[in-house]
Amino acid sequence: MDRISVKHNKFSIRQRFRNTGTAGLISDLLNPLFLPPVVIALLAILVELPLRSIAWITAAALIFYTIIPLSASLYLLKTKQISSIDLPERKSRNQLFLLSLGCSLFAFTIYTVANTHIIIPIIALIFLINAGIGYGINFWWKISMHSASGSSAGAIFLFFSQQEVLPASFATTILPLLILLLLLPLIIWARYRLKIHTWTELLAGAAAGFLLTIIELTMLTVIW
Numbered sequence: 001m002d003r004i005s006v007k008h009n010k011f012s013i014r015q016r017f018r019n020t021g022t023a024g025l026i027s028d029l030l031n032p033l034f035l036p037p038v039v040i041a042l043l044a045i046l047v048e049l050p051l052r053s054i055a056w057i058t059a060a061a062l063i064f065y066t067i068i069p070l071s072a073s074l075y076l077l078k079t080k081q082i083s084s085i086d087l088p089e090r091k092s093r094n095q096l097f098l099l100s101l102g103c104s105l106f107a108f109t110i111y112t113v114a115n116t117h118i119i120i121p122i123i124a125l126i127f128l129i130n131a132g133i134g135y136g137i138n139f140w141w142k143i144s145m146h147s148a149s150g151s152s153a154g155a156i157f158l159f160f161s162q163q164e165v166l167p168a169s170f171a172t173t174i175l176p177l178l179i180l181l182l183l184l185p186l187i188i189w190a191r192y193r194l195k196i197h198t199w200t201e202l203l204a205g206a207a208a209g210f211l212l213t214i215i216e217l218t219m220l221t222v223i224w
Helices: 013-029 035-046 051-078 091-113 119-138 145-163 170-193 199-223
Strands: none
Touching: 013 170, 035 051, 035 119, 035 145, 051 091, 091 119, 119 145, 119 199, 145 170, 145 199, 170 199
């Protein structure tokens, strides 16, 4: 049974932390729904976009990558269409994958039409492609989207720091190492500790997220 209290058809943050402890806190803070806005906001800052541009780009990311999917997840939990916010059952993920695909498409379209810095729509397209691949894989295997999202975020900053797309700074040097060597292992430990995934599912997610992102970025930066 899941580790979230759904006794009264509502999500309780206090009860969840009480039941899941540090592993649950790490899992929630580094949720795949939270990482895209952080990645996009950091990239917008690192390429030195105007403050107004950073604000609307980040707001759009929060709406499409976080608020809408998270609200849908809580609704499905409340109506008992899913048993846990952690989505331990493979089939329960399909609806949210489709919603994430739609939201990712809207975000990519908005960033492209707005003619912002080229790095922003490229990253939005990466998120869209990876969501589509994740949806396809989910029909036969429940790999960890937490670890995939974490390794993908690390791959993004690693790729651009090596390609000198981002201005050279301490942040561009330390970010890939921080994500891949600290945050990603924490994500993997937390999801295993919560018994949501096996080691195979977690490592497969991390490998897929990293390799797919590097391949996609290599192709897109040549084509775009």
